[in-house]
Every structure is written in structure tokens, then in C-alpha cells.
Amino acid sequence: MPRSGHRDGRPVSRHIVVVGTGAAGLGVAQELRHLGYDEALTLVGAENHPPYDRPPLSKRFLTGAADAEQLWLAGPDTLDRLGATVHRGRRATGADLAARTVSLDDGRRLPYTDLVIATGVTPRTLPGIAEHAGAVTLKTLEDAHSLTGRLRPGRRLVVVGGGFLGTETAWTALSMGCEVTLVTPTPTVLPGLGEQVGSLTGERLAAAGATVLTGTAVEAVRQGDGPPGSGDLRVLLDNGTRLPADTVLTAIGSAPDVGWCGTTGLDLADGIRCDAVGRAAPGVHACGDVAAWYCPPHGRHLRLEHRMHAGDQARVVAADLLGGHRELDWVPFFWTDQGPHKIVVHGLITPEAEFETHEADTEHDRFTGVYRTNGRVCAVLGWNAPKQILRLRRELLTGPQTALGTPPPAGAPKPG
Ligand SMILES: Cc1cc2nc3c(=O)[nH]c(=O)nc-3n(C[C@H](O)[C@H](O)[C@H](O)COP(=O)(O)OP(=O)(O)OC[C@H]3O[C@@H](n4cnc5c(N)ncnc54)[C@H](O)[C@@H]3O)c2cc1C
Incomplete structure (x- = not known):
């Protein structure tokens, strides 16, 4: 139920500011309206797109079977109906929790009564790799657009990393006729699923035509013999192997997007540390990939990067913001499409x-x-x-x- 707060003894009407417009941030906004919140709501999102779903980026979108509009979680009409002020293509650069303001990269300062942080994660990269034209990561629509253009039949893709993103993209690239080599320092791909499932997945990937190199780390990526910018690359492995590549996808995990929260005093040990309903500090909640919530059944904080978990947390945060209570389902689920x-x-x-x-x-x-x-x-x-x-x-x-x-x-x- 909507409520007003007090500051310095004065009633203030409520203004909830959500930073990050992915599944988690949008989910909070939609659930707030669904629960009847009718006061001010502002969304700040660094990407210049309507909120969209990321899982298809390594799957249907990469092959061209889905276009960008099919990925939208809320198109322009849905966003209009939300009755929120949306700052698209704008990045939060800092927050003053005592004054309850968020600063944006256009110099604006937004006052809030409640702040929700849902800024997700950023892909990790290998040192020095960014200077090469064919070295890419996969997180955004732009990344996926650029990668799709490179995955032509016969092109050589080296995937660095054997986690969900690396293996999924390897399968997708194979289906598009690419020559795929996947390199991972772990004994199997998908090490998080254990030896048995990881080995099986690696065997299937190899049987489908990929070269799967386990127990091997990438030391460096260098320009090949072609002219700079031609995308002719060499991937140097720690066992002395040099792999030629047109494209190198680095998929070695992500880091929580909390750089802009550095001076807030929030606990940023692993993302934003929260209690079991997403409270990070008075007037501040966090949810989605960026947030490490206390998990009562496990007695510790957990930060998960799963699509459905982000939506589940968003509903818990919205309920808590409106004075209700909802338990997070601590039996999360995720899926991965391996070809x-x-x-x-x-x-x-x-x-x-x-x-x-x-x-x-x-x-x-x-x-x-x-x-x-x-x-x-x-x-x-x-x-x-x-x-x-x-x-x-x-x-x-x-x-x-x-x-x-x-x-x-x-x-x-x-x-x-
Ligand atoms: C290619 C890919 C495939 C995936 N496949 C699966 C899958 O098969 N199954 C599964 O369970 N999960 C999958 N995931 C994970 C899933 O997409 C995430 O768990 C989910 O998107 C998390 O949502 P989020 O809103 O927390 O973060 P995000 O979707 O990352 O949204 C965060 C948003 O905040 C913005 N932002 C960051 N900093 C700022 C700032 N300072 N100011 C304003 N905005 C900011 C970002 O630009 C971004 O738009 C996949 C992820 C990727 C990238």
C-alpha cells in the first residue's frame, strides 16, 4: 500500500528510484504498480533500449531466429502505462545515502525516498584483450549484434571459458557453420554442475564438431599476420599452443556493477550485501545479479546470476517497499540450452x-x-x-x- 515518509519531521511524498532496467529493475517497477503503488517512480537505465531479456542473446538472437523486439520485457507502450519517469541511456554515477539523492552522468541529481539498485554485472575480460578488433564479450544487444555479424560459416571462433555462456555460444556458433574451439582451465566444461554432467556436455560439444581443450589456460591474445584490425588473431595457451582465430569470445565470468556505489558506505564485498528481503541500508534495496542476499536455509549470503531469481527477488523487494512481506523462494532454478x-x-x-x-x-x-x-x-x-x-x-x-x-x-x- 502506498505510504508517505517523513524527513526532518516533514512529510514527504514518496519517490522510488530504481537504477538498472534489466529483469530485476523493471520487475520491481512493474510489481510496485501491480501492488497499487501510485506515487512517483523513476527508472534509470544505462542502455538505450527498452528493457530486454538477455538469455536469448547467446541462443535464438545470435542465430537470427529472434529479433530485438522479441526480446523486449516491456516495449514503449508498456513503459508508458507504467507511469514512470524513465531516464534511458543514462548512468547513475553515485549516491548520497544520507541526503537520499542519486547522481546521473548528465549532472542531474535525483532525490529519492527509496532507492533500488539493480545494476547487474559486467563481463570480466583478459588483460590487454580489448585492443583487438575481433576480441568480444557477450552481455548486451550490441555485443550480440556484433558477434552475429562475425559468426559466418567457416569463420574460426575461439571461446575462452567453459561456463554456461561459453558453452552455449559454442553450440550456437557451431550451428551457424563456424569452426569452434573452446578453451577452459577446468577439467571439464560446466564445472559448477559436477564432473559427470560437465564431462557429458563436453563430449557432446566435441561430437558436434567443436574442439574442446580442458585443463588449459589462455595466456595472451595477439595480432596474427594480417593487418591490424583485420581480426586475424592468435590465442596463446599455457601449453605453448597457438590457436588462429577470427573472433575470440571471452566468457570467464562477470563482476557486479557496483563501481558507482564506491562512496555510499554499502557493503560491496561481493555485489551489494542485503538481508533476506533485499534491504542493503535504510532506504536502499538491491536485487538481481548485483545483489548478495542473506539466504536463511544456507545461513550465508548468496549472489546468483539467474534470470528467474532476478524476477523473484524483484517481487520480494516491491512487497517490502510497500510494507508487505513475501519470502524469497530459496529453491531457485535456472536453465541452459546446450545446443x-x-x-x-x-x-x-x-x-x-x-x-x-x-x-x-x-x-x-x-x-x-x-x-x-x-x-x-x-x-x-x-x-x-x-x-x-x-x-x-x-x-x-x-x-x-x-x-x-x-x-x-x-x-x-x-x-x-
Ligand atoms: C548472454 C546471456 C545469456 C544468459 N542466459 C541465461 C540462461 O540461459 N538462464 C539463466 O537463468 N540466466 C541466463 N543469463 C543470466 C540472466 O540474463 C541474468 O541473471 C539477468 O539478466 C539478471 O537481470 P538483472 O536485472 O539483475 O541484470 P541485467 O540484466 O544485467 O540488468 C542490469 C542493467 O543495469 C544497467 N546498469 C548498470 N550500471 C548502471 C548504472 N550505473 N546506471 C544505470 N544503469 C546501470 C545495465 O546496463 C543493465 O541494463 C544470461 C545472461 C547473458 C548475458
């Missing part, structure tokens, strides 16, 4: 978790599996098994007997 294979995971795979196949249907290339920590189920995985994995989630993860299904004890403190 023809869809992997879906529910729950949280801890580093020490052990994987065991639960059901396998080799005829249909389908299986489910369970991750256990100290004998307790912490996550379930489906390989081409969307229906089966939902059943497994219900049976093993969200039942009252499971660690993650157990709500925090009543009255449990909410660490900040």
Missing part, C-alpha cells in the same frame, strides 16, 4: 555436492540427477527432462523434510 540439450537445475549446487543419476532414459537421451551435500539433497538436475525435473523438485526439494524446504524458524534474526 539440442536443455539442462534445468532446481536448488543450489554447493561446491562439495555429489551428483548421482536418479532416472535415465537413454533411448530419449534424457536423465535426471540429484546433488547431495552431507547426504541431504541440495539440488536436482534434468537433462532434456523438463517434466520429470518438476516432479523431482516437488518430491525431493520442496517437501517439509528437506533442508531447502525448511522455512527459517519464526523470529529468526535477519542478518544484514
Whole structure:
């Protein structure tokens, strides 16, 4: 329910400012209106596009099967109906939490009663790589546009990094006729899913035509023999190998976009540290990829970079802003499209978790599996098994007997 605040003993009408207009920031704004908030709302987004969905950037959008408008989470009409002031193509450069103002890169200073930070993450890069014309990362529509133009049949793509983004893009580039080499220092691709699933994914990627080099790190990327700017590159590996490439995609993870919060006094140890409903400081919430929320079932802060988790957190933040209460579902789920294979995971795979196949249907290339920590189920995985994995989630993860299904004890403190 809308409410007014007080400052210096004076009532102030409410003005919620959301910085970042991805899935999380837009999600907060939409949920606020959905819950009846009818006071001032401002969105500040660095990108000059309507808010859009990122997962297709490494999949359908890259192949040309989807265009930019199909990725919009809210087109111009939907944004108009939101009744918000939208600063598009504008970056927040700082915030004064005591004065409750946010500074923008055009010199403007926006007063707020409540600030929501949803600025996501920025791809990490290799030192010195940015100077090469063919060296790219994949985060924005512009990145995907530029990469699509480079993925022509017969072109040589080297993917640095064997995580979700690197492997997904490798599959997509193969489907577009590219010669793909993927390099990762880890023993398998997708190390976060454990040895068994990672090895299988790497084998399938290799069988589809990619060269998968595991246990090998990239030392440097150099200009090849072609003229500078021609995109003729050499990728030097730590075992002495030199890989020729037209394009090098660096997909080695991301860092939370918090540079602009440096002087706020917020805890920025890993993104923005929040309590279990996204409160970072009085008058400040954070959500989405940038935010590390306290997770009661695990007793620690967790920062996840999953599309659905960003939307779930946004709804919790909006409820909290309006004085309501909503628990975050701490059985998050994410998916990754590995070419023809869809992997879906529910729950949280801890580093020490052990994987065991639960059901396998080799005829249909389908299986489910369970991750256990100290004998307790912490996550379930489906390989081409969307229906089966939902059943497994219900049976093993969200039942009252499971660690993650157990709500925090009543009255449990909410660490900040
Ligand atoms: C290529 C790709 C594929 C993906 N595929 C999957 C998938 O298959 N499954 C899955 O679960 N997840 C996937 N993800 C992750 C998912 O997209 C993210 O978890 C989700 O987008 C997070 O939303 P967010 O709003 O927190 O951050 P973002 O979407 O990053 O939005 C943050 C916004 O804030 C803006 N911003 C940053 N700093 C400032 C500032 N100072 N001022 C103003 N604005 C600022 C940024 O420009 C950006 O527009 C993928 C991500 C990428 C990049």
C-alpha cells in the first residue's frame, strides 16, 4: 500500500528510484504498480533500449531466429502505462545515502525516498584483450549484434571459458557453420554442475564438431599476420599452443556493477550485501545479479546470476517497499540450452555436492540427477527432462523434510 515518509519531521511524498532496467529493475517497477503503488517512480537505465531479456542473446538472437523486439520485457507502450519517469541511456554515477539523492552522468541529481539498485554485472575480460578488433564479450544487444555479424560459416571462433555462456555460444556458433574451439582451465566444461554432467556436455560439444581443450589456460591474445584490425588473431595457451582465430569470445565470468556505489558506505564485498528481503541500508534495496542476499536455509549470503531469481527477488523487494512481506523462494532454478540439450537445475549446487543419476532414459537421451551435500539433497538436475525435473523438485526439494524446504524458524534474526 502506498505510504508517505517523513524527513526532518516533514512529510514527504514518496519517490522510488530504481537504477538498472534489466529483469530485476523493471520487475520491481512493474510489481510496485501491480501492488497499487501510485506515487512517483523513476527508472534509470544505462542502455538505450527498452528493457530486454538477455538469455536469448547467446541462443535464438545470435542465430537470427529472434529479433530485438522479441526480446523486449516491456516495449514503449508498456513503459508508458507504467507511469514512470524513465531516464534511458543514462548512468547513475553515485549516491548520497544520507541526503537520499542519486547522481546521473548528465549532472542531474535525483532525490529519492527509496532507492533500488539493480545494476547487474559486467563481463570480466583478459588483460590487454580489448585492443583487438575481433576480441568480444557477450552481455548486451550490441555485443550480440556484433558477434552475429562475425559468426559466418567457416569463420574460426575461439571461446575462452567453459561456463554456461561459453558453452552455449559454442553450440550456437557451431550451428551457424563456424569452426569452434573452446578453451577452459577446468577439467571439464560446466564445472559448477559436477564432473559427470560437465564431462557429458563436453563430449557432446566435441561430437558436434567443436574442439574442446580442458585443463588449459589462455595466456595472451595477439595480432596474427594480417593487418591490424583485420581480426586475424592468435590465442596463446599455457601449453605453448597457438590457436588462429577470427573472433575470440571471452566468457570467464562477470563482476557486479557496483563501481558507482564506491562512496555510499554499502557493503560491496561481493555485489551489494542485503538481508533476506533485499534491504542493503535504510532506504536502499538491491536485487538481481548485483545483489548478495542473506539466504536463511544456507545461513550465508548468496549472489546468483539467474534470470528467474532476478524476477523473484524483484517481487520480494516491491512487497517490502510497500510494507508487505513475501519470502524469497530459496529453491531457485535456472536453465541452459546446450545446443539440442536443455539442462534445468532446481536448488543450489554447493561446491562439495555429489551428483548421482536418479532416472535415465537413454533411448530419449534424457536423465535426471540429484546433488547431495552431507547426504541431504541440495539440488536436482534434468537433462532434456523438463517434466520429470518438476516432479523431482516437488518430491525431493520442496517437501517439509528437506533442508531447502525448511522455512527459517519464526523470529529468526535477519542478518544484514
Ligand atoms: C548472454 C546471456 C545469456 C544468459 N542466459 C541465461 C540462461 O540461459 N538462464 C539463466 O537463468 N540466466 C541466463 N543469463 C543470466 C540472466 O540474463 C541474468 O541473471 C539477468 O539478466 C539478471 O537481470 P538483472 O536485472 O539483475 O541484470 P541485467 O540484466 O544485467 O540488468 C542490469 C542493467 O543495469 C544497467 N546498469 C548498470 N550500471 C548502471 C548504472 N550505473 N546506471 C544505470 N544503469 C546501470 C545495465 O546496463 C543493465 O541494463 C544470461 C545472461 C547473458 C548475458
